[in-house]
Each structure stands twice: as C-alpha cells, then as structure tokens.
Amino acid sequence: MHEASIAQAILDQVLKALPAPDSRVTKISLIAGPFAGIEFESLNFYFEELKKDTPAAPATLEMKTLSATIICTSCSHQEDFTPGSELKTKCPICSAPNRVTGSSDFYIDSIEVEEE
Numbered sequence: 001m002h003e004a005s006i007a008q009a010i011l012d013q014v015l016k017a018l019p020a021p022d023s024r025v026t027k028i029s030l031i032a033g034p035f036a037g038i039e040f041e042s043l044n045f046y047f048e049e050l051k052k053d054t055p056a057a058p059a060t061l062e063m064k065t066l067s068a069t070i071i072c073t074s075c076s077h078q079e080d081f082t083p084g085s086e087l088k089t090k091c092p093i094c095s096a097p098n099r100v101t102g103s104s105d106f107y108i109d110s111i112e113v114e115e116e
C-alpha cells in the first residue's frame, strides 16, 4: 500500500514537471536512501498500472539505492553497510559500538522527456 501512494506521488510530480502538454516521459530515475524502505518491484508494479493513459505511459522506472555507512563511535573506522545484510554492531578494530548513518530520503533524480 505504501508503494502504491509513492507511485502516485511520483507520477503526479513527473506530470507536473512536463515542459509541454504533448511531451512524453521516457525514463524516470529515482534515488533512495538506504533506509527509505521502498521495495522497487512493488513500486514498479503500481507505477506500471498508474501510468497508463498518461504522458508517462512510455516511461521506465529506475531506482538507485544508496548505501549506508557504519562508523565506530570510538576510532571512527568506517565501512559501507548495505541494508539487509548483517549489521556489525561492534567495530572490527577496537570493539567499540558502531553507529549507522544514512538517510531515508527518496526523490526523483532525473526525468527524460521526449517532445512530439
């Protein structure tokens, strides 16, 4: 359900951004922070349904997920963290607790448009 409303919001934004009424959207690139919690498969499914009979009908959806960073609270050792993988709660160097940084941002990075 979450993804259905996001798909609608993306479509609304894209249609609002069209340079001319007869423009066609060909590609939409999205960026998701590591904690955005968006399931692309599901989002794409809803988008495919919603885009029908709109200028975004030819559009394909792409999503890039950013990785998060684990930072040691003591020695500042850093590692990339991919959400879904095992989270190391302790620093591998000094065993102090780690903290995780990364956003839950989600936004449209770019839109490709074709004018008739």
Ligand SMILES: [Zn+2]
Pocket (backbone or CB within 6 Å): 072, 073, 074, 075, 076, 077, 091, 092, 093, 094, 095, 096
């Ligand atoms: Zn450390």
